[in-house]
Amino acid sequence: MINILILGAAGFIGTNLAIKLADNKSDKVTLVDKDANHFSNILKYEFSNVEIRESSLDENEDFSVLKGQDIVYHLVSTNVPTTSNLHISQDIKANVLFSSNLFEACVRYGVKKVVFISSGGTVYGKEAKCPLSESTPTNPISSYGVQKITIEKLLYLYNYMYGLDYRIIRLANPYGPYQRPNGVLGAVTTFTYKALKGEQIQVYGDGSVIRDFIYIEDAIRAILNIVNGENKHRTFNLGCGYGTSIKDVLNSIEGALNLKLNVVYTAPRAVDVPVNYLDISRYEKYYGKLNPFSLEEGIKKTAEFLRKEYL
Structure with a gap:
């Protein structure tokens, strides 16, 4: 034990x-x-x-x-x-x-x-x-x-x-089930939640910020x-080992959920690094290919959870 x-x-x-x-x-x-x-x-x-x-x-x-x-x-x-x-x-x-x-x-x-x-x-x-x-x-x-x-x-x-x-x-x-969809952390979960509710989605900057x-x-x-x-x-x-822009996240949510999003772009934030994604080759060398869910698959699974728990 x-x-x-x-x-x-x-x-x-x-x-x-x-x-x-x-x-x-x-x-x-x-x-x-x-x-x-x-x-x-x-x-x-x-x-x-x-x-x-x-x-x-x-x-x-x-x-x-x-x-x-x-x-x-x-x-x-x-x-x-x-x-x-x-x-x-x-x-x-x-x-x-x-x-x-x-x-x-x-x-x-x-x-x-x-x-x-x-x-x-x-x-x-x-x-x-x-x-x-x-x-x-x-x-x-x-x-x-x-x-x-x-x-x-x-x-x-x-x-x-x-x-x-x-x-x-x-x-x-990270994003997915049990992440609170309150907009403080987790763009994917928050945007998916707002998309399901038909609420306005606020994006800082022009959506070009890239994250993993x-x-x-x-x-x-x-x-x-x-x-x-x-x-x-x-x-x-x-991480998943590649970068995705916020704009591409929004497109993936539209595609995965077949919904039209209401997006508003506001001034960028000083604490946001423009591009950030990780090299995960050390992990994969020792523990094998990660083979993560694609963003669209992850969004569908997240939406399923949100519908059950919050909507």
């Missing part, structure tokens, strides 16, 4: 990860977030091997929940890329200090492995040429990216000093391959 702990488990990635991990009945999965009411999506599955706990997940956290855990997933973040430059020192304190305390506690409690979901979209910045490999210099233009790269460096340090094993997943832009979108099921499958695999690398890019 493996004891698995997910911190920040009630969000989009945590929910999908928890559902997949709980499939293996021989493992014990403990889910922690600030408010147990946010676990309604997990609770309806009635998993016998899942325990839900509420905790502050801030600088006052005592980390006693780490006792007896083998693998710890760190999904805790207090901010999102688009607003992270508004409260830089506050967010660095909340996220970097928490992470340092967490890794310290992992050493203390003998945790075997820490898995950190970093950001393939923000750690590299805007100067580098795409596709971006793991060796690309990291020069973020958002505080969010700075925090992620600092947490990555802390993991390297705790491994160097104490032998704490870790995996870093620099994740692109990965359906959540593909992302979770790859994350688990990385976590359970053994090789010399501990940091992996994870």
Whole structure:
């Protein structure tokens, strides 16, 4: 039996990860977030091997929940890329200090492995040429990216000093079931939701911004391959491996759902890197071809979920 702990488990990635991990009945999965009411999506599955706990997940956290855990997933973040430059020192304190305390506690409690979901979209910045490999210099233009790269460096340090094993997943832009369609994160999910409701879709800039979108099921499958695999690398890019413009996303939604979209273009945002997509050859070298769902397939699956849950 493996004891698995997910911190920040009630969000989009945590929910999908928890559902997949709980499939293996021989493992014990403990889910922690600030408010147990946010676990309604997990609770309806009635998993016998899942325990839900509420905790502050801030600088006052005592980390006693780490006792007896083998693998710890760190999904805790207090901010999102688009607003992270508004409260830089506050967010660095909340996220970097928490992470340092967490890794310290992992050493203390003998945790075997820490898995950190970093950001393939923000750690590299805007100067580098795409596709971006793991060796690309990291020069973020958002505080969010700075925090992620600092947490990555802390993991390297705790491994160097104490032998704490870790995996870093620099994740692109995941979308799909259980992502809240509220427009804060996740262009594909938000646009699909607004398309289904016949609502106006707001696009920053002219739609030429290019991103790497990965359906959540593909992302979770790859994350688990990385976590359970053994090789010399501990940091992996994870996306679909090619770029798609926002304009092409909108066209794909129109095509997949056979709907006419109501799109409004507004001023671009300074935090948006013009082009960002990832080189996933390191992942594919060790774990085989990713073969992700096409964007249209992913949109159809996402729309099916949204109709069932929200409409």
